[in-house]
Amino acid sequence: MAKAVKAPVARPRRIAVLGAGSWGTTFAKILADGGSDVVLWARRPELAREINEVKRNSDYLEGINLPRNLRATSRLGEAMRDAEQVFVSIPSQTLRSNLEAMIPFLGPETVVVSLMKGVEKGTGLRMSEVIAQGLPIEQDRIAVASGPNLALEIAREQPTAAVVSSSSLETAQAVAISATNRYFRSFVNTDVIGTEFGGVLKNLIAVAIGIVDGVGYGENTKASIITRGLVEMTDFAVAYGAKAETLSGLAGLGDLIATCESSLSRNNTAGRLLGQGYGFHDVVKQMNQTAEGLASVAPILTLAEARGVEMPIVRQVSQVLAGTLDPKDIAPHLTTDSDEPQGERTLDDGQGRGRASLWGSLKRAFDQLRDGGGRP
Ligand SMILES: NC(=O)C1=CN([C@@H]2O[C@H](COP(=O)(O)OP(=O)(O)OC[C@H]3O[C@@H](n4cnc5c(N)ncnc54)[C@H](O)[C@@H]3O)[C@@H](O)[C@H]2O)C=CC1
Ligand SMILES: O=C(CO)COP(=O)(O)O
Secondary structure, X not given: OOEEOOOOOOOOOEEEEEOOOHHHHHHHHHHHHOOOEEEEEOOOHHHHHHHHHHOOOOOOOOOOOOOOOEEEEOOHHHHHOOOOEEEEOOOHHHHHHHHHHHHHHOOOOOEEEEOOOOEOOOOOOEHHHHHHHHOOOOHHHEEEEEOOOOHHHHHOOOOEEEEEEEOOHXXXXXXXXXXXXXXXXXXXXXXXXXXHHHHHHHHHHXXXXXXXXXXXXXXXXXHHHHHHHHHHHHHHHHHOOOOHHHHOOHHHHXXXXXXXXXXXXXXXXXXXXXXOOOOHHHHHHHOOOOOOHHHHHHHHHHHHHHOOOOOHHHHHHHHHHHOOOOHHHOOHHHOOOOOOOOOOOOOOOOOOOXXXXXXXXXXXXXXXXXXXXXXX
């Protein structure tokens, strides 16, 4: 269960955020509004200049005023110099190629935090695993943060929460303290696998929801897909070592709801375009921001097959992307090869994977929110 952070450890004085897109810039604002001294790395010098001079990032966060204590630079070394925590928010498929350049600027105690919600094509590795392979740092200095976090809502200071996860609870707590302010609260857990996969898998279900939206189906279809999608997410993540309860928390169900409900979601938007009849390449062309789900579908299905996990909704998304399934045929009643009536698969379906019924999982999620997410 995710735990809320209570006792402050020392607040880090210097933090770097790498990637000045919508999430990197928003997260830099969260950290700066939490009191840290934050330097944001933007690849383009003109964007760094705009952030420094007028406290705006008009490419990604139109109309948002950035805090005065947030600075930007296009020089990686300047961003990372003396940073105790380095948050990474670039497209997942570009992470590995960026790691080598970071190595000279890592201190002996630097903590690296992934804000990304994808898996690497080809290897199927989670972002924290790619970081562990590419940087000379111990596992307990790697963390991930995930939750119902649509960037623009948070940039407008609408309150929400997230989970920070690390194999070291102490590391998770130190990061969560930095990433907590009056409109953003971070809880902690040590289930890195569940927290990370929650963020990856909800994107795929959000693409499916976008598709049915684009086709013009209504709330019943979407509710069916969200419900069964959560079961798929949980089965998959548990098969890879996650705790089922993580998937019913902020990084699973919470993010699933936010992403499936919102037209701000790029995965949802990409799905909607597919549902309206655009082909994969047209959709990619129209998206000027990162929709991680499009790249994660294939590696997730490969991982699912390797552990014998059924993911009928994700499989249908991949068929729509490949152009082999008409978007209007994506529907929960088609997600089986059998004509025989089947028992409903819920999180407590006797397969021994999920730990609770869907109701139980919803109740736990509400209890967590009511209690502030667990242990303060
Ligand atoms: N936008 C959101 O609401 C949220 C996004 N995320 C995750 O954050 C990650 C980043 O997403 P966004 O900031 O939304 O994407 P974005 O498309 O808004 O920005 C991506 C950033 O990465 C940079 N970039 C692109 N290619 C690069 C490369 N080869 N090397 C280095 N930098 C490169 C771009 O210049 C840009 O600054 C994704 O994994 C996404 O799933 C997570 C939570 C919320
Ligand atoms: O992860 C997100 C919300 O938590 C953002 O979702 P999108 O990447 O689909 O915009």
